[in-house]
Amino acid sequence: MSRIDPAAMRSLLRLYFIMGSVNCPRLSPADTLREAIAGGVTLFQYRExxxxALQGAAALELGRQLQAICRENSVPFIVNDDIGLAELLDADGVHVGQDDAPARELRRRLGAHKIIGVSAHTVDEARQAVADGADxxxxxxxYPTASKDDARAVQGPPILEELRRCGLDIPLVGIGGITAGSARPVIEAGADGVSVISAIAAAEDIRQASAGFRHAMRQ
Structure with missing residues (x-):
């Protein structure tokens, strides 16, 4: 089982930035991440x-560059899906979907001290991920999103309310089409934070966009 403190995990999820090279139309990935962290990002996921998208050695090199920026700023660095890449980088954790290896297998491979996140879309999926040891x-x-080609049907904030009503107290982060203007209802519905891709990475002022999310969720 995980040794990650749930209270610490909730704090880390507050503003969860997800990004790869294809998501950065204005600045380089490195500069995008630096500006996002300066604006208040609390957790970063490398999703190439x-x-x-970069492949092989190029993806690994970018991962190392972005990981170094995270370490300089004490922001945990998570890898999306690719357990091998997470191991090569000695990332702080990994995030997987329903079609990937279950959390219990990732836990055996990575160890108790790594962060493991799982995407869930139903109460049953959520309960299984919790049973498997997800953090x-x-x-x-x-909300509707164009950042993921394989996105499921839109759920809306009520899915978060449903999960909380069912007694699931695991840290939750909302993802998909969330803007600073729509972040607060996600928190009020039961999420501990929001995950963001394009609303930060494609913003004209990346630092200000990140700060805008933090401000909106404090209202």
Whole structure:
């Protein structure tokens, strides 16, 4: 089982930034991440997917560069899906979907001290991930999103309310189409934080966009 403190995990999830090279139309991935962290990002996930995504050694090198920035700023560095890459980088954790290896297998491979997140879309999926030892769940898509080609049907904030009504007290982060203007209802529905891709990475002012999320969730 995990040794990650749930209270600490909830704090880390407050503003969870997800990004790869294909998500950075304005600045380099490194500068995008630096600006996002300066604005208040609390957790970072390296997600190198989509048309034109880096492969092999290039993806590994970018991962090392982004990980170094996270370490300089004491922001945990999570890898999306790729357990091998997570191991090569000695990442702080990994996030997987329903079609990937279950959390219990990742826990055996990575150890108790790593963060393991799982995407869930239903109460049953959430309960299974909790039973398998996940540290947090990514719930969504909350709103329509163009950042993920394989996104499931939109759930809306009520899915978060349903999970909490069912007694699930694991840390939750909402994901999918969330903007600073729509973040607060996600928190009020039961999420501990929000996951963001394009609303930060594609913003004209990345630092200000991150700060805007933090401000909106404090209201």
């Amino acid at each position: 997917k989509g048309a034109g 947090y769940l990514g719930i969504g898509p909350i």
